[in-house]
Amino acid sequence: MKDLIVVSDFHLGEGRRDKKRYAPTEDFFHDDDFARFLDHIKTIYNQRTAEVLLIFNGDIFDFLTVTTIPSESVAAQMGFKITTAEKRFGLNATASKSVFKLNVIAKGHSIFFKSLSRFIRDGFHVEFIRGNHDLELYFPEVRRRLLEILASVRDGATWQQLEKQVRFHQLFYREAGRVHIEHGHQYDKTNSNRFPLNPVYMRKHKYEGMDIEEETLDYPIGSVFVKYFYNRVRRFDPYSPRLISPEQYVDFVRRYNVFDVWRVYRDHYPYFIAALSPSTDIGFGDLSRSERKQHETDDLESASRQGFGEFYEQWEKLKVSPEPANKAAVVKKAMAPLVRRGMWGGVFAFAVLYMWILFFTLIQAIPWLAANAFIMSIFAAGTIIGGFWIWSNFRSKMKTWNVSEHDQMKKAAGRLAEVCDARMILFGHSHHVENMSIKDAGCVYANSGTWTTVANPWSRIMRDARRMTFLLVKENEVELNRWNCDGNRFETVPMFALDDEIEAIIQAEVVDDDFSINREHSWLPGAVFEPDTEKDEDYE
Numbered sequence: 001m002k003d004l005i006v007v008s009d010f011h012l013g014e015g016r017r018d019k020k021r022y023a024p025t026e027d028f029f030h031d032d033d034f035a036r037f038l039d040h041i042k043t044i045y046n047q048r049t050a051e052v053l054l055i056f057n058g059d060i061f062d063f064l065t066v067t068t069i070p071s072e073s074v075a076a077q078m079g080f081k082i083t084t085a086e087k088r089f090g091l092n093a094t095a096s097k098s099v100f101k102l103n104v105i106a107k108g109h110s111i112f113f114k115s116l117s118r119f120i121r122d123g124f125h126v127e128f129i130r131g132n133h134d135l136e137l138y139f140p141e142v143r144r145r146l147l148e149i150l151a152s153v154r155d156g157a158t159w160q161q162l163e164k165q166v167r168f169h170q171l172f173y174r175e176a177g178r179v180h181i182e183h184g185h186q187y188d189k190t191n192s193n194r195f196p197l198n199p200v201y202m203r204k205h206k207y208e209g210m211d212i213e214e215e216t217l218d219y220p221i222g223s224v225f226v227k228y229f230y231n232r233v234r235r236f237d238p239y240s241p242r243l244i245s246p247e248q249y250v251d252f253v254r255r256y257n258v259f260d261v262w263r264v265y266r267d268h269y270p271y272f273i274a275a276l277s278p279s280t281d282i283g284f285g286d287l288s289r290s291e292r293k294q295h296e297t298d299d300l301e302s303a304s305r306q307g308f309g310e311f312y313e314q315w316e317k318l319k320v321s322p323e324p325a326n327k328a329a330v331v332k333k334a335m336a337p338l339v340r341r342g343m344w345g346g347v348f349a350f351a352v353l354y355m356w357i358l359f360f361t362l363i364q365a366i367p368w369l370a371a372n373a374f375i376m377s378i379f380a381a382g383t384i385i386g387g388f389w390i391w392s393n394f395r396s397k398m399k400t401w402n403v404s405e406h407d408q409m410k411k412a413a414g415r416l417a418e419v420c421d422a423r424m425i426l427f428g429h430s431h432h433v434e435n436m437s438i439k440d441a442g443c444v445y446a447n448s449g450t451w452t453t454v455a456n457p458w459s460r461i462m463r464d465a466r467r468m469t470f471l472l473v474k475e476n477e478v479e480l481n482r483w484n485c486d487g488n489r490f491e492t493v494p495m496f497a498l499d500d501e502i503e504a505i506i507q508a509e510v511v512d513d514d515f516s517i518n519r520e521h522s523w524l525p526g527a528v529f530e531p532d533t534e535k536d537e538d539y540e
Contacts, residue, residue: 003050004473005041006181008057008428009450010034011133013065015108023108024238025065025231027452033468033485034451035115040488042122050474054124055173057428057448058131058183064226065133065234066090066101074100081212089228092203093217098136099145106149113149117156125165127173131429132185132192133226135217138199143168170197171315174308179473180420184427184447186319187412191222191429194322195295197302197312221323314419318412348390352383410434410445417443424478426471432456433469433493435480446471446478449493458494465494 014023015031022029038054045052067090075082080096091097106113120126128146130137137143147162157165172182185191193199195218203216219227303312359379413425418441425438425445433449449469458465468483472490480493 001178001475003045003052004055004179004181004471005052006055006057006426006428006448006471006473007060007451008131008183008448009059009431009452010056011059011062011065011450011452012105012109012112013062014068014104017108023065023068024236025067025234026108026238027062027065028109028112030451030468030485031109031111031115033483034112036485036488037468037483038115038119040483040490041124042119045124052124053127054119055127055129055181057129057173057181057426058185059133059428060128060131061102061105061134061136063093063098063101063105063134063136064223065231066104067231067235068101068104070100080214090231092214093136093219094214095139095141098139098142098217101136102142102145102149114153114156117150117153120150120157120161120165121155123165125167127167127169129169129173129181129183130171131183132220132223135193135199135219135223137168138170138217170302170306174311174420174422176421178422178476179424179426179478180416180422181426184409184412184429185220185222187408188222188429189320189323190225191220192320192322193220194218195299196316196319197299198295311420315416318415318419320408348387352387355383409447410436410438413443413445414438414441417441417445423476424473426473426478433466433480433495435471435478435493435495444478446480448480462494469493 010030011027013026013028015026015028017023041052041054069082069087069091070078072082078096078100080091080094082091086092091101116126128137128143137146147159147166150157150162150166151159171186172180174180186193186196199218200215201218203214299316300309300312303309359376409427409430413427417425417438423443425443427445427447428449430447431450431452431454432447434445434447436445437443438445448471449466451468454466456466464482466482468485470481470483472479472481480495481490482493484491
């Protein structure tokens with residue numbers, strides 16, 4: 001039984017454009033750290049009899065944030081045309097255009113690809129699971145190009161090794177009775193795909209008077225949000241908060257006062273309007289009943305060909321129905337927080353003003369000024385206290401109304417365990433680490449988190465506590481770890497115990513009389529990583 005190392009949500013974008021400066025939409029700055037991470041895995045498992053499998057659980061590549069446009073000659077050589085909207089917002093998600101985007105990613109992250117290729121050369125196996133930011137791995141042309149890039153690395157893996165040691169999964173990796181691994185975006189209504197195994201449609205448009213038809217990915221509304229709005233924000237403000245979904249955008253808006261929110265809208269308004277212009281492509285509309293039925297049939301047939309048709313029928317019932325990816329839905333998502341806050345603020349201001357006018361009318365019947373002043377002081381204090389109480393309760397209510405992707409995925413893990421015959425359910429996507437037992441389902445749910453920077457309370461008490469995290473599966477146990485690049489070792493991710501878990505933990509410590517320190521990883525000498533001095537070759 002192989003050990004499994006599961007990583008997710010690297011979000012490799014355009015990387016370094018001129019070998020000095022990063023693209024403003026870039027999130028992954030850890031190419032050297034990742035190379036050392038792979039070297040440490042080699043060191044550990046070259047000294048053991050156990051084998052290890054490295055699993056990339058989605059969103060490793062961020063095709064959505066690649067906005068670089070090729071020259072007309074390169075585009076013609078690759079067999080596609082560039083529309084006016086694409087010049088402004090980036091290429092659409094066709095097979096050939098996605099290949100170009102992968103070339104851009106590889107050029108900007110050459111160390112990542114070199115270290116991965118040499119990791120495979122040394123005999124290690126790798127699995128790729130598709131996420132919502134690298135949905136383009138659906139195309140066979142993109143998967144083949146990825147192998148070609150890895151094969152082109154000097155002193156890297158051969159083509160024969162890559163074909164034997166690298167596998168791709170459209171939805172999940174499964175070991176019956178042991179583990180189920182998937183990215184997790186199918187349980188997030190803004191990022192799930194309607195037809196996960198065939199997420200494409202035939203896009204028809206005009207180019208210089210000609211009718212063109214292209215097979216294009218059916219982006220969910222979360223991807224539309226990134227491509228047509230968030231990328232534009234990051235291009236002039238690369239330090240803006242990392243928002244991975246419209247829900248996080250809504251939460252971001254909720255936490256700021258109305259004046260700050262209005263400033264954001266004012267600054268971003270031109271880009272937002274441009275994204276909604278008629279020339280931009282934003283996916284197709286509602287399908288007819290017959291078209292929807294045909295897509296569902298194609299999905300099931302694809303699952304059957306891959307050997308999990310019966311399981312897919314059960315799994316498909318668990319995924320959430322996606323929100324429509326059309327312009328009206330984008331407008332609603334973007335504007336709703338501001339409108340809602342404005343309405344509630346207006347209602348509250350009107351109520352306070354009405355109460356004060358009524359109060360002044362009533363106290364006119366009291367002839368003594370001192371009495372008036374005393375009553376006014378009491379009423380003013382009551383207004384302040386009452387307003388604070390109403391606002392506090394309103395904010396707590398909003399927290400219960402806005403259920404995060406993280407909470408949705410915990411619930412999905414429990415339901416999934418009941419149908420997939422696995423003791424461990426492993427996700428990514430939410431960027432929030434987790435490792436918890438779901439007692440009712442008899443399984444463990446764990447989330448690998450991300451290698452990018454995330455805003456979280458742990459940053460205040462322990463630097464990088466939630467960055468460069470991963471899952472390590474041994475036998476039927478899963479550990480939540482992080483890569484300490486400075487110390488060249490694996491470390492346990494710190495987590496606080498919930499109130500209902502504390503008693504069980506105390507009982508376990510009483511029973512366990514072994515106080516020996518587990519030095520399984522810390523004592524091993526780390527592999528020395530020497531920066532790659534060979535000249536970077538551009539991937540064509």
